[in-house]
Amino acid sequence: MIITYAEIDGFRNLKGISFQPDTKYNIIVGANAQGKTNLLEAMWILSGCRSFRGSKEKDYIALGGDRMSSRIKLRDSVREQKIEYTMFRSANTPKQILLNGVSHKGTRALFDVFKCIAFIPDDVDIIKGAPEKRRSFIDMAASQLNPAFVVHISKSNTIMNHRNALLKSISQGGPGSEVLEIWDRQAAHEGAVISYMRHDYVSKINEICRELYQTISGGSEVLELEYRSNVFRKEDFEKPCGEDAFEKYYRRLRENCEYDIRTGITHAGVNRDEIDIKINGVSAKEYGSQGQIKSAALVMKLAQAEIYMKRSKDAPVVFLDDVMGELDENRQKFVFDIIKDMQVFLTTPNEGAILPGISGKVIRINGGSIENA
Ligand SMILES: Nc1ncnc2c1ncn2[C@@H]1O[C@H](COP(=O)(O)OP(=O)(O)O)[C@@H](O)[C@H]1O
Ligand SMILES: [Mg+2]
Numbered sequence: 536m537i538i539t540y541a542e543i544d545g546f547r548n549l550k551g552i553s554f555q556p557d558t559k560y561n562i563i564v565g566a567n568a569q570g571k572t573n574l575l576e577a578m579w580i581l582s583g584c585r586s587f588r589g590s591k592e593k594d595y596i597a598l599g600g601d602r603m604s605s606r607i608k609l610r611d612s613v614r615e616q617k618i619e620y621t622m623f624r625s626a627n628t629p630k631q632i633l634l635n636g637v638s639h640k641g642t643r644a645l646f647d648v649f650k651c652i653a654f655i656p657d658d659v660d661i662i663k664g665a666p667e668k669r670r671s672f673i674d675m676a677a678s679q680l681n682p683a684f685v686v687h688i689s690k691s692n693t694i695m696n697h698r699n700a701l702l703k704s705i706s707q708g709g710p711g712s713e714v715l716e717i718w719d720r721q722a723a724h725e726g727a728v729i730s731y732m733r734h735d736y737v738s739k740i741n742e743i744c745r746e747l748y749q750t751i752s753g754g755s756e757v758l759e760l761e762y763r764s765n766v767f768r769k770e771d772f773e774k775p776c777g778e779d780a781f782e783k784y785y786r787r788l789r790e791n792c793e794y795d796i797r798t799g800i801t802h803a804g805v806n807r808d809e810i811d812i813k814i815n816g817v818s819a820k821e822y823g824s825q826g827q828i829k830s831a832a833l834v835m836k837l838a839q840a841e842i843y844m845k846r847s848k849d850a851p852v853v854f855l856d857d858v859m860g861e862l863d864e865n866r867q868k869f870v871f872d873i874i875k876d877m878q879v880f881l882t883t884p885n886e887g888a889i890l891p892g893i894s895g896k897v898i899r900i901n902g903g904s905i906e907n908a
Contacts, residue, residue, distance in 0.1 A: 536611040536650065536849045537878045538578065545603035546577040546595055548903035556878065560895025563882040570903040571882035575854045577605040578880070579653060581618045583646035584675065587653045587856075596624050609649055611849040618645060647682050650851040652840050654858045658832040662812055662819050669810040670733075673762075676839045677736040680846055684732055691725040695801060698722055703799040715792070722804065723785035729805045730764045730784070731776035737762035737810055743838040744831075748814075751830050751869055758819075758831055761811045765803060829861070837873050844876070855881035860888045 543552040548570045563571045576586055580595070596603045604621040619633040620642070632639045634648065661672045678684040698718045701711040741760040748758035764771075766787045771780065787803045788795075795801055812819045814827050823831065843851050853874050859867055860883055867890050883889055886897070899906040 536609055536852060538607050538852060538880075539610050539615065540606075540608040541578060542606045543574065543577045543604070545597050545600045546605055547573040547597055547603075549573050549577060549597075550903050552577075552905055554896075554898060554905060556880070557896035558878060560893055561878075561880045561898060562886065562889060562893070562895060563880060563898045563900060564884070564886050565882075565900035566884060569900045571884075571900050572856050573903070574898075574900060575653070575856055575880055575882060578607060578852075579651060579854060580642070581605060581607055581620055581645055582649040582651050583642040583644070584651075587655055587657075587854075592622065592630070593624075596622055601625065607649075616648060618649060643685075646678070646685065650679055650843065650847075650849070651854060652836060652843075652851050653854040653856065654833065654836050655856045656858060656861070658836060658858075659828050661832050661835060662823065662828045666807075666809045669812070670805075670808055672835070673733055673736055673740075673810060676740070676842070677732055679839075679843060679851070680736070681732070684729075687725050687728050687732070691722070691729055691805065694718060694722045694725060695804075695806060699800055702796050702801070706796050706799055716789075719785055719788045719792075720781075722801075723781050723788060726766070726788075726804045727776055727780040727784045730767055730808070731772065731780065733805070733808065733810075734762045734764065734767075734772045739842055740835065740838045743841050744834050747834045747837055747841075747873075748831065751834060751866060752827075756815055756827070758834060759811075759813045759816075760835075761813075763809045763811055764805075765807045765809075766805075830866075833858075833862075833866075833870065837870065840874060840877065850877040853877045853879045855879060857882055857884075859883060859890075860885060864890065 537558050538556050540555055543549050563574055565571050576588060579587055601624040606619040609616050609618060617635050621631040623629050632642060634644055660668050674688055701715055701718060705711045737760055744758050744760055748756060766784050791803045812831065814823055814831065819828060819831050840851060859881060871893060
């Protein structure tokens with residue numbers, strides 16, 4: 536898919552931005568703190584994903600301003616669609632989301648429409664960060680492939696919140712023990728489905744990562760990803776997810792019940808899963824060099840793009856925020872080769888640091904506006 540038009544105003548420091556992107560490369564150039572990342576972020580939020588900077592929605596509006604808007608036209612193999620996101624600082628309905636002119640309550644509807652992948656320097660946290668970072672990377676990537684996954688995740692989160700509230704109530708002598716079992720049945724159902732879907736995605740991405748990492752490391756190193764469920768064993772995933780899996784998950788929740796009640800939190804299940812990432816057989820998180828960790832994170836994102844490409848007629852839009860400058864020429868070539876069929880928006884403070892073969896539309900950002908626009 537391709538963004539054919541973008542118009543942004545009042546989003547952080549951005550003012551009066553409008554442009555028709557190149558169908559291939561868009562190189563956003565500017566000094567520090569001029570609004571390059573803001574420009575990517577303003578388009579990214581139209582994908583229904585949370586900000587890749589982890590910022591809160593209310594911070595989208597310019598300080599001192601009372602309204603922000605971001606709109607794009609998006610063309611895929613079927614049609615052109617229009618996404619508009621407007622937010623007001625003071626209004627009864629602070630947020631307005633329009634998809635082809637039709638109003639939607641939240642950004643959820645956009646998730647199925649606009650697919651994009653962002654590469655940011657913080658991607659190394661997928662490897663270095665807490666297990667939660669790895670789970671959410673896998674969950675996001677798997678959801679992109681299969682939107683039903685989002686529904687399971689959000690159901691599971693709701694059930695877990697109820698369950699944890701119930702645990703606290705029971706521990707304080709309140710009611711709840713009779714309904715806990717009912718919640719556990721539901722938690723087991725969603726949890727098992729999520730485990731199997733995660734396992735499936737990690738197996739897929741593992742194969743591609745292995746290949747890509749071998750190439751990027753000059754054929755000498757092996758990257759391996761393995762999903763570690765704390766309910767299921769490897770062999771369990773050989774059978775499809777069904778009654779046996781639900782039962783096993785349920786029993787696991789019940790085993791831990793007393794401990795959960797004492798502590799007020801759920802100790803078993805998908806909220807405790809891990810994805811092991813190894814380079815040459817040892818934990819990348821514990822033993823990886825900075826370069827290895829950077830390459831591994833890059834490869835995981837590229838693999839995500841590749842898996843998506845295989846499944847869909849429409850390539851995702853790629854955002855590269857300040858990552859090219861850190862890569863040597865060979866690695867840049869490697870990246871551009873994989874994303875060659877995708878529309879790319881990349882930011883850089885230094886135009887000269889981008890490979891000479893990469894040319895397209897240059898967008899110069901200064902003080903939140905496009906220069907010479
Ligand atoms: N809510 C906001 N309102 C106004 N300006 C903001 C807001 N949030 C961030 N900024 C400004 O945006 C600029 C940083 O933009 P950013 O896109 O991160 O820059 P860069 O070009 O380095 O990527 C800074 O000048 C910062 O003060
Ligand atoms: Mg930036």
